[in-house]
Amino acid sequence: MMSFKKIMIVDGGTKGSQISFQIAFSGFDVALYETNPKDIQSIKRYLNILKSYYKDELKATQSHIDEAYNMITFVHSIDEGIKDADLVIESMSESKGSQNNFYQEIDKKANHETIFATTHSNLLSSDVLNTINHKDKCIAVNFLSEPWLRNIVEVIGTPGTDLSAYDKVLHFLESIKMITIPVRQNEPYSILNSLLVPFISAASYLIGNDVADVITIDKTWMKATGDLQGPFGLQDIIGLDTTLDILKLKNETNKDMWKQNYIDIVNAMIKDGKLGKLSGQGFYKYPNPIFEKSNFFDAPTYIQNLTHGFKNITIAGGGVLGSQVAFQVASGGFEVNLYDINENALNKAKERIDNIKVQYEKDMGVSKNEVNSIAHNINYYSNLFEATNNSDLIIEVVPENHEVKEKFYKQLAQVMPEKTYVVTNSSTLRPSDFEAYTGRPKKFAALHFANHVWINNTGEVMVAHETSEETFNKILAFARDINLTVLPIKKEQPGYILNTLLVPLLTAAQRLLALGITDFKMIDKVWMIATQSKKGPFAILDIVGLNTAYNIALDSYKRTQSPIDKRILDILKEKVNNNELGIGVGKGFYDYTNGVPYESKSFLK
Known part of the structure; x- marks a missing residue:
């Protein structure tokens, strides 16, 4: 099989620079053509930054790194780049119009054996390459960011791609140390981007709609999944120029205010030179971003300084999660009243608490005496008045059903003291749908717990429509004191952060x-x-x-x-x-x- 010798890369932004260096590092000559000559100095700066990553993360020798850098030649015209090129890899911004104009021009100058590959993220490869005459030599290759570490490439054929051209590209990619994933379907996004685009869009929505801040969103994801970075750390790796292109395309087809808000935020960052990890700063500063530090999940100073004054806590609902919440609250030294509708339900709750004691002892590495002491703080009631008549805070964990919750809140409003604050753990229903039934909407908010709460100790604290600032701050302080990672959500959002x-x-x-x-x-x-x-x-x-x-x-x-x-x-x-x-x-x-x-x-x- 013919081996490639010269590779032309079109546009060396965050993605193109990384592809260029990986190819040159594997011993191939690279002609790097930048469609905007003003960007050449930035590209050279990126390439020099990449040298340090190859040295630190791959432990490559300095001579190998320098040799790779010297195999990249900047060319100033399409004619110079396409001459003797076996493969053209286009990594232009996600704009169908600009890509089509480029292909119309280069198609006139390429020989018939030249293979064209687009690194599109958001367009059908057949649409991007539609202007090429020899369509049998057209293909899509989806590189990941940091290809020296994340060394997989999705290889996507168009309906007319010749099998021999497809196999040549597979062979070439394997020779530059890539794991190839053949995708025969002509789908937009490919596998990775089919997953990544909605995930990044959801995170962008939370910022553009002012639901939460970058650090809170990343903390939520990292704490819940154990991942090394959240969606904004991931955007820094991908490059903000790339994610911006994707959001702009989505905004063309479906204009929403949150999209434009987010586009404006990222545009301002890019103008300040904050393009992501490769530029030294994006949403975080590099190297050593704060999400890699041991204290990343600690509550910020303002939350550490908040107070609540709560002592007596009622948990309404002794099901699987309600029992866990009761034990978690009791572990914070609070006096807990666990309420359920009858003695049979309470007996099941007591059995759950006994099982939790065993799990907690094993998971947290504590003694039997300690878990028994925690459980001793829990009292059981089937009478709602008795369960709540001295409560400072009531945590509602009744079944996730609108009618059940509405009925409970109407009953609760008749018996709870004036001083009492209320939070719901509802996962899918809007807290604001129930705030009026409490009789004290300003003292009502949401506190969302995860299953297996002592391990997955996230506490998403969210306002309802009428939640007062005093209430919100008290619940933040309380979540801190029951050993949760406190995650403030400034605007009501069904699904909170994690499910969004x-x-x-x-x-x-x-x-x-x-x-x-x-x-x-x-x-x-x-x-x-x-x-x-x-x-x-x-x-x-x-x-x-x-x-x-x-x-x-x-x-x-x-x-x-x-x-x-x-x-x-x-x-x-x-x-x-x-x-x-x-x-x-x-x-x-x-x-x-x-x-x-x-x-x-x-x-x-």
Whole structure:
């Protein structure tokens, strides 16, 4: 098979610079053509920064690094770049018009054997390459940011791509130390970007809509998933110029105020030279960004200085999560009243507390005496007045049903003292839907706990429509004092932060599976390598539970009647019918009989 000798790279922004250096580092001559000559000095600066990453992270020798740098030649015209080029890799900004103009010009000057590859993120490869006459030599290659570390490339053919050209590109990519993922479908985004675009868009929405700040959003994701960075640390790695291009394209088709707000924020950062990790600053400063520091999850000073004055806490609802919340609150030294509707429900809650004691002792490395002391702080009531008549704070954890919650709040308003504050743990319902029923909307907010709360100790504190600043600050202080990572949410957002990020990612992954693009393991592998995550979307679905995923998919299909949503529903229904409900029962998408497959060292190979 013919081996390539000269590679032309078109545009050396964040992405093009990294691709150029990886190719040159593997021994190939690179002709780097910058469509905007004013950017050449910036590109040279990027390339010099890359030298340090190859030295520090790959432990490459200085001579090898210098040799790679010298194999990159800046060319000042298309004619100079295309001469003798075996492969053209275009990494221009995400603008269909500008890309088409470029291809119309270069197509006239290339020989028939030259292969064209676009690194598009947001457009169909067949659309981008539509102006090329010899369409059998057109392909898409989706490199990840930091290809020396995240060394996978999705290779996507167009409907007319010649198989020999496709194989030549695969062979070349393997020769530059890339793991290739063949994708025969002509889909926009490819596998990674099908996952990444909705995930990044959801994070951008939270900023553009002023729901929370960058650090709170990243803390939430990192704490909940164990990932090494959150969505904004990830955007710094990708490059803000790339993410901006994607958001601009989305804004062209569906204009929303939050998108324009976010575009304005990122535009201002780029004008200040804050393009992400490669430029030394984006949302964070590099090297040694604060999210890598041991105190990243500590409460900021203003939260550390807040007070609440709460002593007696009532937990309303002794189910699985309510019992965990009761134990977590008691572990903070508070006197806890656990309320449920009858003695039978309370007996089940007591059994749950006994089970929690065993888990807590094991997970937290504490003594039996300590867990017994915590449990001793919990009192049990089936009479709502007795459970609440001296409460400073009531935490509602009743079933996630609008009618059930409405009925509870109407009853609660009749018995609780004037001094009492109230929070809801509702996951999917709007807190503001219930604030009027409490009789004290200014003293009402949301405090969202995660399952297995002593390990997954996130506390998303969110305002309702009428929550006072005093109430919000008291709940922030209380969350701090029950050993939660405090995550302030400034505007009411259904799903809080975590589910706002998680649901689009999981939906996108299921869509890829339903479309037959690839299998669930490959989807997880791509996500895990690209983001250096411990779990992919289908591993997360197994943890969430496929019965829960099925109910969400059913609601979605009822709304959309989409064939893809129906296919997703059918896949999940088959799993549920076979009792393959996830990691809790030993099988979901993965089989856990012999351990956790995606934790094996061989999984990503």
